[in-house]
Amino acid sequence: xxxAVILVALIxxxxxxxxxxxxAMAGPIATGALKPRTAVIIAAVLNLVGACLSTEVAKTISxxxxxxxxxxxxxxLAGLVGAIIWNLLTWLLGLPSSSSHALFGGLIGAVVxxxxxxxxxxWVIVSKVLLPAxxxxxxxxxxxALATVLAYRITRRTPSADSKTGFKYGQAFTASLVALAHxxxxxxxxxxxxxxxxxxxNLQASGSGPQPWVILAAxxxxxxxxxxxxxxxMRTLGKGVVEIETQQGAASGAAxxxxxxxxxxxxFGLSTTHVATGSILGSGVGRRGAxxxxxxxxxxxxxxxxxxxxxxxxxxxxxxxxxxxTAGVVALLLLLAAACIAIWALSRQHRVSHHNVTESREVxxxxxxxxxxxxxxxxxxxxxxxxxxxxxxxxxxxA
Amino acid sequence: MKIDWGALGIVIVVSISASxxxxxxLASSIRLxxxxxxxxxxxxxxxVMLSTGYALLALAAFLVLFCIYLIVPQFH
Numbered sequence: 001x002x003x004a005v006i007l008v009a010l011i012x013x014x015x016x017x018x019x020x021x022x023x024a025m026a027g028p029i030a031t032g033a034l035k036p037r038t039a040v041i042i043a044a045v046l047n048l049v050g051a052c053l054s055t056e057v058a059k060t061i062s063x064x065x066x067x068x069x070x071x072x073x074x075x076x077l078a079g080l081v082g083a084i085i086w087n088l089l090t091w092l093l094g095l096p097s098s099s100s101h102a103l104f105g106g107l108i109g110a111v112v113x114x115x116x117x118x119x120x121x122x123w124v125i126v127s128k129v130l131l132p133a134x135x136x137x138x139x140x141x142x143x144x145a146l147a148t149v150l151a152y153r154i155t156r157r158t159p160s161a162d163s164k165t166g167f168k169y170g171q172a173f174t175a176s177l178v179a180l181a182h183x184x185x186x187x188x189x190x191x192x193x194x195x196x197x198x199x200x201x202n203l204q205a206s207g208s209g210p211q212p213w214v215i216l217a218a219x220x221x222x223x224x225x226x227x228x229x230x231x232x233x234m235r236t237l238g239k240g241v242v243e244i245e246t247q248q249g250a251a252s253g254a255a256x257x258x259x260x261x262x263x264x265x266x267x268f269g270l271s272t273t274h275v276a277t278g279s280i281l282g283s284g285v286g287r288r289g290a291x292x293x294x295x296x297x298x299x300x301x302x303x304x305x306x307x308x309x310x311x312x313x314x315x316x317x318x319x320x321x322x323x324x325x326t327a328g329v330v331a332l333l334l335l336l337a338a339a340c341i342a343i344w345a346l347s348r349q350h351r352v353s354h355h356n357v358t359e360s361r362e363v364x365x366x367x368x369x370x371x372x373x374x375x376x377x378x379x380x381x382x383x384x385x386x387x388x389x390x391x392x393x394x395x396x397x398x399a
Numbered sequence: 400m401k402i403d404w405g406a407l408g409i410v411i412v413v414s415i416s417a418s419x420x421x422x423x424x425l426a427s428s429i430r431l432x433x434x435x436x437x438x439x440x441x442x443x444x445x446x447v448m449l450s451t452g453y454a455l456l457a458l459a460a461f462l463v464l465f466c467i468y469l470i471v472p473q474f475h
Contacts, residue, residue: 053467053469053470054472055472127403128403130405135407135410135411136410139410143414143415143417146418146422147421148422150423150426151422151425151426152426154426154430155426155429155430157430158429158430158434159433159437160431162432163429163433166425166428166429166433167429170429177463180467217400251418251422254422256417256432258414258421258466259410259414261408261466261467261470262414264470265469266403266406266410267406268406319470
């Protein structure tokens, strides 16, 4: 049972990796600061390194969120199933949601259904999950905006060829740091869950931190996820649709890294997706003449709001199934496998279109800060799919 | 259990000041290195600018390493 939960937790970590790796590396690939292949390898390695750096967030999850006296392994399993299914579903639909919130939502839903409201420490959730979720993107945005303004002002009289090259290196560097921070922040979430399982199974003392092998396994899983899935997403993203300048890229990368690492150090379980988006928007505000599409930002906020309750619902349903003893757990695992295969098959079947949806959403994030104009067409917002196809066709013919 | 406003405040201050500081160092270094190149091309001596530029770059790298050092518990 414990082994099954740990495996499922590592699967979640893997989906987290490929869901989020574009956050770090889409920018530098688009500006040409890094080659796609180099970028994913750097990201994967730094994910692993980052995961080994700190354990504060893991402790928040394993030690503070829930009353570990009342939690069982099957409840955690249900929560993970909710998180994975939500993650894959949003990936399939192209919703730019947060893997971290999927995890928290799934766990909270499962715990509430499985063990009652009393076993959730509401204030810890507000203090360490909800509040940072609102504050961190804003902070990252402000930091990125200030950094962007400074970058342009300081190098105002520098020949543009020189500053382009310089900031290209800067962007490659800060993007690598974002990958590192992603490993630190998100890798720890899986560690926290595995540790929580070990605690509930009485294999580890309550309130203690993650074991070394748990840290290593979580780091490897998220690194592999970044390498594999990220490769696919980034290949579509790297086709020159995203146009932020290298200065903005460097600024937003620095801001994301600083925000994520500082929060991770203090045990806030915030979302890398939210922070990366906030800082890219910020870098758009910071550059004169850059257009920020706030309608797009609003749409994204809506998707974020949906994630916690959505994953919570799936997690709660999963907990209902898991409550039927061993048979329920087996059924749940089979359901998860079936869901994964079905979603994977769907994504293969509609490979181009679904990838384009993902692409267009992800690009919306980045395009919000760039000067690409194709989103101004009102038709696009309602029917992104066909437009994306033509966009891709155009890119092909141009190549 | 109450909300940890102090920690939140630290995150805000540290994030913004670290990004801004990093960017000042990076951008200044790029500006100096470029200016040094221009001056050398014009036949002058850009040694001071060049070395200051690289020094700032090193300082930026040091800033990053120091911040990472701060958060790794094994180093304390």
